[in-house]
Amino acid sequence: MKIVVFFSGAGTNLKSILDHQNQFDYEVCACFTNNPDAKGLIFCREYGINCKIINHKDFDDREEYDGVVNTFLENLNPDLIVLAGYMRIMSKSLVDNWEGQIVNIHPSLLPKYPGLHTHQRALEAGDKVHGSTIHFVTSELDAGPIIRQESFEIEPSDTTESLIKKVKNLEHKIYPETISSLLK
Ligand code: GRF
Numbered sequence: 001m002k003i004v005v006f007f008s009g010a011g012t013n014l015k016s017i018l019d020h021q022n023q024f025d026y027e028v029c030a031c032f033t034n035n036p037d038a039k040g041l042i043f044c045r046e047y048g049i050n051c052k053i054i055n056h057k058d059f060d061d062r063e064e065y066d067g068v069v070n071t072f073l074e075n076l077n078p079d080l081i082v083l084a085g086y087m088r089i090m091s092k093s094l095v096d097n098w099e100g101q102i103v104n105i106h107p108s109l110l111p112k113y114p115g116l117h118t119h120q121r122a123l124e125a126g127d128k129v130h131g132s133t134i135h136f137v138t139s140e141l142d143a144g145p146i147i148r149q150e151s152f153e154i155e156p157s158d159t160t161e162s163l164i165k166k167v168k169n170l171e172h173k174i175y176p177e178t179i180s181s182l183l184k
Contacts, residue, residue: 001183002029004078006086011040013084013105016172017179018047024180030076032069034088056088066094073098079183083137084175092139102137103182104144105175107167109133109151114142119163122154130154130163132171134178148178 003026007014018028031044031051044051052072059065069090073081083104095102108118110133122130131151138144150170154163 001026001080002076002078003027003080003082003179003183004030004032004073004076005082005084006032007040007084008033008035008038008087009040009085011038011043011085012168013171013175014040015043017082017084017176018043018049020176020180024176026080026180026183029078032072032086034065034086040085062089062091063093066091070094070097080179082175082179089141090137090139095137095139100136103147103179104135104137104142105171106133106135106142107164107171109149110135110142110146119160119167122163123158123160127154130167132167132174134175147182148174150174 005014005017005028014031021027028049031049033041033051033053034056036053036055041051054065054068056065079101081098081102083102090102106114108122109129109131113121119130129151131149133146134148135142135146136144152166152170
């Protein structure tokens with residue numbers, strides 16, 4: 001089973017997905033990033049995975065950019081497209097072309113806190129629990145059908161930084177497991 005991983009930043013979820021390839025019997029056939037400076041590129045180099053880098057800043061509009069993304073995907077024809085900290089909203093036409101084959105992981109208990117600053121928003125709201133959600137991608141931001149959601153209790157001592165750490169630890173476990181179960 002071939003998957004392609006999209007990322008824009010640190011790439012710690014990408015690393016975890018790569019680390020679990022053998023255990024879960026899927027193969028990362030390529031990666032994609034819109035950010036030439038993404039820290040996660042280091043993991044592609046370490047694991048010898050080809051990463052397509054296409055800077056969105058070189059394009060005038062989203063449709064044009066996503067047209068190139070679509071051609072990249074058509075050439076690969078992956079079983080699953082895994083968004084792991086990919087900080088671009090995908091256009092409706094791209095999402096429609098790959099309907100049911102794009103998954104995303106979002107650092108909140110959706111439908112709470114779509115978008116950015118989820119940890120800070122959970123703290124400011126005085127939430128008792130926080131967590132992460134894996135969902136199918138639709139053309140509406142962070143709103144597609146939920147595949148898996150895991151939560152933990154927020155401690156009084158928690159800060160934005162500690163929540164980021166806790167959520168990422170959780171994600172590094174549940175994302176590879178979920179990818180594997182979707183490919184069965
Ligand atoms: C994760 O917390 C994920 O939920 C969100 O972006 C973050 C990516 O982190 N979509 P990393 O780049 O995998 O370290």
